[in-house]
Amino acid sequence: MLRELKEEVYRANVALIESGLVKLTWGNASGISRKERLVVIKPSGVDYSDLSPDNMVVVDLKGRVVEGELRPSSDTPTHVLLYKCFGEIGGVVHTHSTWATSWAQAGKSIPCFGTTHADHFYNEVPCTRLLNTEETETDYELNTGRVIEETFSERDYLGTPGVLVAGHAPFTWGKNVLDAVKNGIILEEIAKMACLSLLINAETSILPKHIMDKHYFRKHGKDAYYGQNPKNK
Amino acid sequence: MLRELKEEVYRANVALIESGLVKLTWGNASGISRKERLVVIKPSGVDYSDLSPDNMVVVDLKGRVVEGELRPSSDTPTHVLLYKCFGEIGGVVHTHSTWATSWAQAGKSIPCFGTTHADHFYNEVPCTRLLNTEETETDYELNTGRVIEETFSERDYLGTPGVLVAGHAPFTWGKNVLDAVKNGIILEEIAKMACLSLLINAETSILPKHIMDKHYFRKHGKDAYYGQNPKNK
Amino acid sequence: MLRELKEEVYRANVALIESGLVKLTWGNASGISRKERLVVIKPSGVDYSDLSPDNMVVVDLKGRVVEGELRPSSDTPTHVLLYKCFGEIGGVVHTHSTWATSWAQAGKSIPCFGTTHADHFYNEVPCTRLLNTEETETDYELNTGRVIEETFSERDYLGTPGVLVAGHAPFTWGKNVLDAVKNGIILEEIAKMACLSLLINAETSILPKHIMDKHYFRKHGKDAYYGQNPKNK
Amino acid sequence: MLRELKEEVYRANVALIESGLVKLTWGNASGISRKERLVVIKPSGVDYSDLSPDNMVVVDLKGRVVEGELRPSSDTPTHVLLYKCFGEIGGVVHTHSTWATSWAQAGKSIPCFGTTHADHFYNEVPCTRLLNTEETETDYELNTGRVIEETFSERDYLGTPGVLVAGHAPFTWGKNVLDAVKNGIILEEIAKMACLSLLINAETSILPKHIMDKHYFRKHGKDAYYGQNPKNK
Numbered sequence A, B, C, D: 001m002l003r004e005l006k007e008e009v010y011r012a013n014v015a016l017i018e019s020g021l022v023k024l025t026w027g028n029a030s031g032i033s034r035k036e037r038l039v040v041i042k043p044s045g046v047d048y049s050d051l052s053p054d055n056m057v058v059v060d061l062k063g064r065v066v067e068g069e070l071r072p073s074s075d076t077p078t079h080v081l082l083y084k085c086f087g088e089i090g091g092v093v094h095t096h097s098t099w100a101t102s103w104a105q106a107g108k109s110i111p112c113f114g115t116t117h118a119d120h121f122y123n124e125v126p127c128t129r130l131l132n133t134e135e136t137e138t139d140y141e142l143n144t145g146r147v148i149e150e151t152f153s154e155r156d157y158l159g160t161p162g163v164l165v166a167g168h169a170p171f172t173w174g175k176n177v178l179d180a181v182k183n184g185i186i187l188e189e190i191a192k193m194a195c196l197s198l199l200i201n202a203e204t205s206i207l208p209k210h211i212m213d214k215h216y217f218r219k220h221g222k223d224a225y226y227g228q229n230p231k232n233k
Helices: A003-018 A076-085 A098-106 A133-137 A140-151 A177-200 A209-219 B003-018 B076-085 B098-106 B133-137 B140-151 B177-200 B209-219 C003-018 C076-085 C098-106 C133-137 C140-151 C177-200 C209-219 D003-018 D076-085 D098-106 D133-137 D140-151 D177-200 D209-219
Strands: A027-033 A038-041 A057-060 A065-067 A091-095 A162-164 A170-174 B027-033 B038-041 B057-060 B065-067 B091-095 B162-164 B170-174 C027-033 C038-041 C057-060 C065-067 C091-095 C162-164 C170-174 D027-033 D038-041 D057-060 D065-067 D091-095 D162-164 D170-174
Touching (some): A003 A027, A003 A038, A003 A091, A003 A177, A027 A177, A076 A091, A076 A140, A076 A170, A091 A177, A098 A162, A098 A170, A098 A177, A098 B177, A133 A140, A133 B209, A170 A177, A177 B177, A177 C098, A209 C133, B003 B038, B003 B091, B027 B177, B038 B076, B076 B091, B076 B140, B076 B170, B091 B177, B098 B170, B098 B177, B098 D177, B133 B140, B133 D209, B162 B177, B177 D177, C003 C027, C003 C038, C003 C091, C027 C076, C038 C076, C076 C091, C076 C140, C098 C162, C098 C177, C133 C140, C162 C177, C170 C177, C177 D098, C209 D133, D003 D038, D003 D091, D003 D177, D027 D076, D027 D177, D038 D076, D076 D091, D076 D140, D076 D170, D091 D177, D098 D170, D098 D177, D133 D140, D162 D177, D170 D177
Antiparallel strands (some): A027 A091, A038 A057, A057 A065, A091 A170, B027 B038, B027 B091, B038 B057, B057 B065, C027 C038, C038 C057, C057 C065, C091 C170, C162 C170, D027 D038, D027 D091, D038 D057, D057 D065, D091 D170
């Protein structure tokens, strides 16, 4: 069942370790088959060295296990909700990567200070509000998804493929799970550079909109001309 | 004698080097056999490349060498005291890991700024007071243990399995020595992220109690549901 | 065509990854044959693992592709302009290396705080002004080259072989492409040390001119005496 | 001639690269044969991959080459002067290691904030004054040695085996060249932790003298009890 997707989700979870984004078991990646309406996700709290394509867990869009002998990541309800709200994404990644998590702990959105950021995330990477007591005590992981949905109520989730959950850590997404991993890598680097920019100059300004637009549309949309893709011709 | 425990303590000491927590000979790990009332600990000041299960030192609960040709770590009296005060621990680790040691030097407890912290250490990781002249000049290592005991007089050592000794460095513990190593790795990462959070936002707030509780009890206690353990079902 | 130069430019692009200066596809290196008036440059947005000497792109001094099946780096107009303005350089490198990019985002020139800097870059490494709306919307990459040219209108591009483009990232150059890579590595390290110096002492002073001169001329010019070169005898 | 010392100095220079203390050619190590009154030092500006025991350079205590086809490190006059002033040392190391150099650029001595520091350097690691114009223009490297000598006029060079040259970088020494390398590694780590301690707490206090003494004399002098050395019994 979903052999190819399991292989891809497995490789994404391994890539999270190899890239240094995930320490111990602090992270998880999932991918969705939109056609089958099924999500493949990492099992909960399993050492990365024990992972294999075969022990990835398959859940439906209610988060119920459809296949797999292990329990799915405890963050499964967050992943599933994101697939439901963000209809065009194919993969979701959650990490506690050092610099992005530090911004989440600080409760601050990451301002767009440069073109590295603008090339991949349009405008700031937003930080959610904290969950309240009720949201925390009942359906915590589902409510984590809801506060992300709320944060993007007036934002474009394709233009800004990531978020910081306040007091917690980042989630990123993409057209598939490996793209979501790549966005996690980029988010970590721009989180680091934004912090260093502020250390160098506490008054660092946001990139002017004309440069932000230029860089974003150089890589995205119909007039893109970066890379080798046909649409960018 | 205690072949298995020696092997485990040896592997823990090697893991301290491989994880980057220990440079040169700045660290030591020990494990206890509660049944035999004997502690296995790293020899003092020996290069990690010269360690083997066979040169681990066995001491009793008075810190006297029972087996081994090398002298035990100079921090042995601290380890032994912790085993006596903290009756349910099976392993102790001491390192001078960069970020945790910097908090210890700064004389500050590490506030719980996020869920990575809350998942593993309930509330702040406390920093002890400095030892006074008398405590330093006589039985220094024993008094280091005593000031840790004093710091935990109204804390739960199982909920917060680590401490910063002011002006010195961290100690962590766990149900066994490899668990204590893991807690040392986690402590180093949360020490780093807490510092970075303050650099991003000097007014970073402590995680609200309802989220702190949620994350801690998601992983610990009878209602835990993280991971694959039977008790977490 | 230009077999040797292609090999060299290929190796330079690989060195950018191996040195940690370039993550993902965020960087490019080029070299020029002054005799043939042709530039060899990395193709745009190609994974480093897919690069080879054979898929390097050859362009003329109008930036038109002369050989190669892939599109050249989107930054080609910047490289070409630099070769035209800076008549004695043989290689150009662009990266988004972490610390240098953080200075560029902060909009600050890197002051010469020590001899490591003075050994390789005479005086500060300047930061350009931001491009305005018109310069950004039309011929952006060419105008990026022009703002670098403007920044060096009263500076010696051989004495200071690098620049920070405000809100963007560094460019470095050298007598050949591997020399430009080396200058990129040096720039990253002095960017890091300058930031740390300011964290240690917010009032850090610029190196006095007599020491700046001593170190620069110890390595450069007719009285140089560092290294094994005949001219340094 | 001095085969064993050449081998040792070669290995020390390689260790500087492997430990990450030296990038490119920014560093050098030397050792002395007190009996022969000859110093073995790295050649100037040679790539580390081209070093071998055979191309180490032998100089006398006037800095004149006695054996070797390459020119000795441009810092040779500094090394030689240190051997003359500090009669009990056997090795000298100079690096531009990131954190120690940042303190040197900041013009600040590294305060003793913790026991990691106190275990190896008694009290602060001092920063010299800047050289004046005359000292810089004539006999610069010799005067670098003199300003170190001046800085230690009322300090114990055995108790504090290293120094920061203002605006430049660190020098360390030891009973032999590998010991000097080890002191360079330790200096880099305590420089990093001192900076981080200040970021965490700008009011970080110096370690009380009774703890400083305890740690230093636990490892040094007639009452030392750390490690396995006979004198520490």
